[in-house]
Amino acid sequence: MTDTTHAANATKAGSSKPKRSDAAKRENRTGWAFMAPFAILFALVFILPIVWAIYSSFFRQVAEGGGAYGGGKLVNKFVGLQNFQYVVTSAAFWSGIGRVLLYTLIQVPFMIIAALALAMLLDSFIVKRVTVFRLGYFLPYAIPGVVASIIWVFLYNGQISPIVKGLAAIGINVDFFAKNIVIGSMANITTWTFTGYNMLIFLAALQAIPHDLYEAARIDGANGFQIAMRIKLPNVRAAALLAMLLSIVGTIQLFNEPEIMSVSDPSISKSFTPMMMALYTSRGTLTPSGDGPASAIAIVMALIAGILAALYALAERKVNQE
Amino acid sequence: MMNKKRLLAGFSAVAALSMGLAGCGSDTSTNNNASGGGSSDGGVVNITYMHRLPDNDGMVLVNDIVAKWNKEHPEIQVKATKFDGKASEMIKKLETDVKNDNAPDLAQVGYAELPEVFTKDMLQDVTEYAEQYKDHFASGPYSLMQVGGKYFGLPQDTGPLVYFYNKAEFDKLGITVPKTADEMIASAKKAAAAGKYIMSYQPDEAGNMISGLAGASGGWYKVVDDAWVVNTETDGSKAVADLYQQLIDAKAATTNARWDASFDASLQDGSLIGTVAAAWEAPLFMASAGDTGAGDWQVTQLGDWFGNAGKTGPDGGSGVAVLKTSKHPKEAMEFLDWFNTQISDLVSQGLVPAATTADAKAPEKWAEFFGGQDIMAEFKTANNNMGDFTYMPGFSAVAAAMNTTAAKAVDGSGKVEDIFSEAQKTSIDTLKNLNLSVKE
Numbered sequence: 001m002t003d004t005t006h007a008a009n010a011t012k013a014g015s016s017k018p019k020r021s022d023a024a025k026r027e028n029r030t031g032w033a034f035m036a037p038f039a040i041l042f043a044l045v046f047i048l049p050i051v052w053a054i055y056s057s058f059f060r061q062v063a064e065g066g067g068a069y070g071g072g073k074l075v076n077k078f079v080g081l082q083n084f085q086y087v088v089t090s091a092a093f094w095s096g097i098g099r100v101l102l103y104t105l106i107q108v109p110f111m112i113i114a115a116l117a118l119a120m121l122l123d124s125f126i127v128k129r130v131t132v133f134r135l136g137y138f139l140p141y142a143i144p145g146v147v148a149s150i151i152w153v154f155l156y157n158g159q160i161s162p163i164v165k166g167l168a169a170i171g172i173n174v175d176f177f178a179k180n181i182v183i184g185s186m187a188n189i190t191t192w193t194f195t196g197y198n199m200l201i202f203l204a205a206l207q208a209i210p211h212d213l214y215e216a217a218r219i220d221g222a223n224g225f226q227i228a229m230r231i232k233l234p235n236v237r238a239a240a241l242l243a244m245l246l247s248i249v250g251t252i253q254l255f256n257e258p259e260i261m262s263v264s265d266p267s268i269s270k271s272f273t274p275m276m277m278a279l280y281t282s283r284g285t286l287t288p289s290g291d292g293p294a295s296a297i298a299i300v301m302a303l304i305a306g307i308l309a310a311l312y313a314l315a316e317r318k319v320n321q322e
Numbered sequence: 323m324m325n326k327k328r329l330l331a332g333f334s335a336v337a338a339l340s341m342g343l344a345g346c347g348s349d350t351s352t353n354n355n356a357s358g359g360g361s362s363d364g365g366v367v368n369i370t371y372m373h374r375l376p377d378n379d380g381m382v383l384v385n386d387i388v389a390k391w392n393k394e395h396p397e398i399q400v401k402a403t404k405f406d407g408k409a410s411e412m413i414k415k416l417e418t419d420v421k422n423d424n425a426p427d428l429a430q431v432g433y434a435e436l437p438e439v440f441t442k443d444m445l446q447d448v449t450e451y452a453e454q455y456k457d458h459f460a461s462g463p464y465s466l467m468q469v470g471g472k473y474f475g476l477p478q479d480t481g482p483l484v485y486f487y488n489k490a491e492f493d494k495l496g497i498t499v500p501k502t503a504d505e506m507i508a509s510a511k512k513a514a515a516a517g518k519y520i521m522s523y524q525p526d527e528a529g530n531m532i533s534g535l536a537g538a539s540g541g542w543y544k545v546v547d548d549a550w551v552v553n554t555e556t557d558g559s560k561a562v563a564d565l566y567q568q569l570i571d572a573k574a575a576t577t578n579a580r581w582d583a584s585f586d587a588s589l590q591d592g593s594l595i596g597t598v599a600a601a602w603e604a605p606l607f608m609a610s611a612g613d614t615g616a617g618d619w620q621v622t623q624l625g626d627w628f629g630n631a632g633k634t635g636p637d638g639g640s641g642v643a644v645l646k647t648s649k650h651p652k653e654a655m656e657f658l659d660w661f662n663t664q665i666s667d668l669v670s671q672g673l674v675p676a677a678t679t680a681d682a683k684a685p686e687k688w689a690e691f692f693g694g695q696d697i698m699a700e701f702k703t704a705n706n707n708m709g710d711f712t713y714m715p716g717f718s719a720v721a722a723a724m725n726t727t728a729a730k731a732v733d734g735s736g737k738v739e740d741i742f743s744e745a746q747k748t749s750i751d752t753l754k755n756l757n758l759s760v761k762e
Contacts, residue, residue: 061442063441063756063757063758064757066548066759067758067759068548068549068550068759069440069715070441070715070757073443074441074442074443153583154583157582157583158584159578159584159588160583160584160587178733179735263579263581263582264579264582264584265729266525266526266528266579266725266728266729267525267726267730267733268726269722269726270722282414283410283411283718284410284413284414284438284716284718284719285410285719285722286719286722287716287719287751287752287755288755289716289752289755
């Protein structure tokens with residue numbers, strides 16, 4: 001009796017289970033089908049190159065033929081961790097990292113605060129015709145980074161720049177390419193380009209705040225400034241975290257600005273930033289050259305960027321909890 | 323509403339797809355062009371040729387030159403492709419293509435890059451064919467297409483260093499083109515006092531130009547017993563450092579980077595009235611100067627400013643090499659000899675041809691700018707006057723290090739002579755990194 005019920009139950013369960021799992025399977029399949037274009041492309045253009053970079057970072061190209069020209073025989077030699085050893089002991093790499101960190105430290109807070117201030121201003125009742133301003137602030141971001149850098153280089157150029165000439169006319173002599181100024185000149189380009197973009201992130205977050213909060217605050221007697229500081233600011237924290245993380249990762253990969261400015265100022269070396277160093281290593285303009293050392297540079301750089309971003313996110317959470 | 327959204331999604335999907343496809347499409351098409359080299363059908367040999375010539379308006383296009391050949395030689399059909407990008411990018415691409423066996427038969431390679439390309443195992447020994455065409459080319463550039471006694475292609479153009487100067491301005495200042503280093507410094511100071519400059523120090527060209535100037539009186543890289551002997555701190559180097567240092571200290575030379583807009587500005591406002599330049603710079607120089615001084619400029623040989631005793635050095639210039647994967651080196655070389663001797667067509671591309679089969683005539687526009695002078699004759703004289711300068715594999719790394727160091731001499735944080743000590747260090751590091759023998 002019990003056996004049969006068990007059996008019956010079993011067949012019941014068995015008969016109903018495949019039914020449900022058929023539907024589930026079909027659902028799964030559709031899900032995967034929808035995922036497929038993304039998944040395939042993601043694997044192809046994202047995962048695969050990373051795996052390849054990691055693989056190639058253990059190799060170095062050397063001429064095995066001996067003699068003055070290596071006999072024309074170039075071999076991809078497994079060198080273990082030698083490329084990584086080179087990167088972490090390379091003074092050029094660390095001074096590049098130092099430069100981008102300094103850059104991040106100066107530029108990112110400045111830009112984020114400026115973006116937040118602009119967003120607050122646009123979200124307040126002071127500004128009429130928000131669209132015009134919003135578009136205006138965002139416009140620099142629509143200009144490709146390389147083009148923006150070229151324009152700014154013209155504006156920095158001592159011999160043709162109206163800014164330099166204008167300042168000189170009133171007795172101020174500036175050299176935007178001077179040794180300690182040049183990094184500030186680059187930071188200015190980045191700030192000019194990305195402030196509007198970050199402002200949009202903040203503006204979107206601000207406009208998502210329910211307006212009844214403001215009404216309630218006003219009934220309680222809060223003025224506009226108090227609303228901004230007590231309600232708006234705490235509510236855009238998530239957006240601020242996002243903007244900060246994107247900016248930190250972005251500035252560590254600093255490339256366009258120094259690359260373009262090096263045309264005017266050749267003292268900006270090929271290893272000025274880690275990103276430039278990786279590119280020129282793979283092109284053979286820096287020694288040791290080749291894809292192996294270049295991949296190693298890129299990997300170490302990515303690790304540093306990841307650690308920094310994680311540290312920032314952790315610190316932010318901690319501060320928020322307190 | 324729903325339909326609209328769906329439509330939009332559809333559109334973006336199609337757009338994304340076609341973007342991906344376009345990416346693939348362009349890739350495969352270049353590959354096809356390139357891989358066509360190996361195939362021959364029905365007795366027709368197909369040759370592919372990748373170049374980096376400018377192909378600007380008003381020039382005889384490479385494809386038009388090639389079309390002439392194809393018409394006359396139905397049995398050897400050539401397809402030329404232009405590479406849009408820097409030289410170092412092209413080498414990187416060719417390196418990959420050679421590995422994948424879809425590289426072109428022929429590719430443009432700078433003289434300074436040839437040893438590096440050889441070390442990277444990308445070339446084919448074509449000595450037996452090259453020898454047949456030897457007489458068609460000047461001997462200096464011809465020898466730059468060899469590595470260790472084996473030839474890999476034929477020279478196309480040359481870049482001897484010469485002196486461009488504005489004769490009218492020189493006359494106004496009461497100076498002539500200096501003959502010695504002392505005269506150069508005296509004249510430069512005299513000109514600088516009047517707000518004019520007869521020399522330019524170009525940090526971004528240091529690796530190409532300063533190595534050439536130093537090389538005029540003797541090479542840096544020698545192979546002894548199958549090992550490199552590097553000496554970048556030669557007497558010639560010291561003379562170059564000395565002259566430029568004195569000019570910079572006296573503020574008697576411009577220090578703008580060559581490819582920065584400020585260099586053009588200094589030509590256009592008439593303050594820069596004399597400079598060392600590579601022969602191939604003529605059309606670029608004209609573009610930089612605009613109309614300023616048009617008709618007053620002249621080309622002349624370098625004076626004995628760098629202990630060079632009437633010699634000059636190389637700055638750039640390229641040949642065309644037969645790549646390793648080519649299956650028809652004989653036919654490729656036959657075409658190459660023909661192509662590199664199409665002198666007037668090559669001149670239209672702004673080249674100073676290495677071929678000596680006919681006299682090169684500069685386009686009329688150039689003659690107008692350079693006061694009716696036959697500047698091609700001057701370039702030819704310079705060509706025949708070129709000192710021996712062999713490049714080492716990986717020279718691009720040396721040149722890059724030289725540029726950065728050269729820039730430090732501009733603001734006084736370094737000296738011009740540091741360029742050469744940096745070159746020495748980088749040369750040896752680079753050779754060792756490539757696992758080549760170095761004798762220290």
